[in-house]
Amino acid sequence: MSDFPDRDTILKALDAVVDPKTGEGLSSAGLVRGLAIGPGRAGFMLEVAAADAAAYAPVRSAAEAALKALPGITEARVVLTAESGPVKRRGASLSDEAVRQGRPAPVPTARPDHVRRVIAVASGKGGVGKSTVAVNLAVAFARLGLRAGLLDADVYGPSAPLMMGLSGTPEYGADKKIEPLEAFGVKAMSIGLLVNAEQAMIWRGPMASQALTQMLTGVRWGSEADPLDVLVVDLPPGTGDVQLTLVQKTKLDGAVVVSTPQEAALIDARRAVTMFGKTGTPVLGLIENMAYFAVPGSMEPIPIFGRGGAKAEAERLDLPFLGEIPIDMALREAGDAGRPLVDSAPDSETARAFLAIAERLGA
DSSP, X not given: OOSSOOHHHHHHHHTTSBOTTTSSBTTTTTOOEEEEEETTEEEEEEEEEGGGHHHHHHHHHHHHHHHHTSTTOOEEEEEEEEEOSOOSBTTBOHHHHHHHTTOOOOOOOBOOTTEEEEEEEEOSSSSSOHHHHHHHHHHHHHHTTOOEEEEEOOTTSOOHHHHTTOOSOOOBOTTSOBOOEEETTEEEEEGGGXXXXXXXXXXXXXXXXXXXXXXXXXXXXXXXXXXXXXXEEEOOSSSSHHHHHHHHHXXXXXXXXXXXXXXXXXXXXXXHHHHHHHTTOOEEEEEEEEEEEEOTTTOOEEOBXXXXXXXXXXXXXXXXXXXXEEEOHHHHHHHHHTSOHHHHOTTSHHHHHHHHHHHHHHO
């Protein structure tokens, strides 16, 4: 039996908080979005129109109080999100339209305090090893002597807790900022640390984007006396609403695009590069993952997915080619075991490749 309330109990408690516009309880009014429940904690998104944001501030406070009043709940987090203005069509915001039509992107406003550089790791599609690259790059930065952080921004498929061997719930400080967990010299935060591993994040794009922005700016990554040198942001795959909102609202120092060598992956990598170009984010270079498989013994490289595709694409786009990562069973095993290869086998060929890329990016 769990030591925290179930979903029905929580929704019933939230129905005791009245929606000022409809007079119904929050749950009955359909205002409880993305409910996340875990040991000792619960939270959800309260999404309203921009014009109603001020009126719903006390409602958010009342909802957090209702959650904390439940037995077993010690941490409650209600995120008030406000959708701004009318949209031109469903799923497309006015700022999205500006980007598509070639007009200047909105000026980024969200920036984590006491972080010197923010680097996004992106891919045009899933399955190319983007999260593996992001995790090992963050650990490589730490091994090079930098104060490094990792934000797992893949809301729908958070993998950093597994790959970094992280468990436990991040705590909130007196200023309501989240204290990130730390492993292998890297400060890390992931939505996967706030919800159960089996729980699906059934969120619409704007809700997920708002949650990511708050994770970025609502975490104590560094301090004035001890700032973070570099924060690696593992973006979700693709070029959808979550990625677009994040790069529009957050001032990034650059992005790294990960692809495998074959054309099926490169075509989506091009889309990622285009997205960054339209939002004014510098592309620091391309990484070719799964570049080849070295046959044990002879170490003969077998190009299972082809080889050199990302390098050729970087040359065509006039972008730096940062390096290639081989298909390595040890890399997969290290991720599954919760100890990144750069830490567990720093002298291996694959780990040295990550360290070389980190040196180029950290220069």
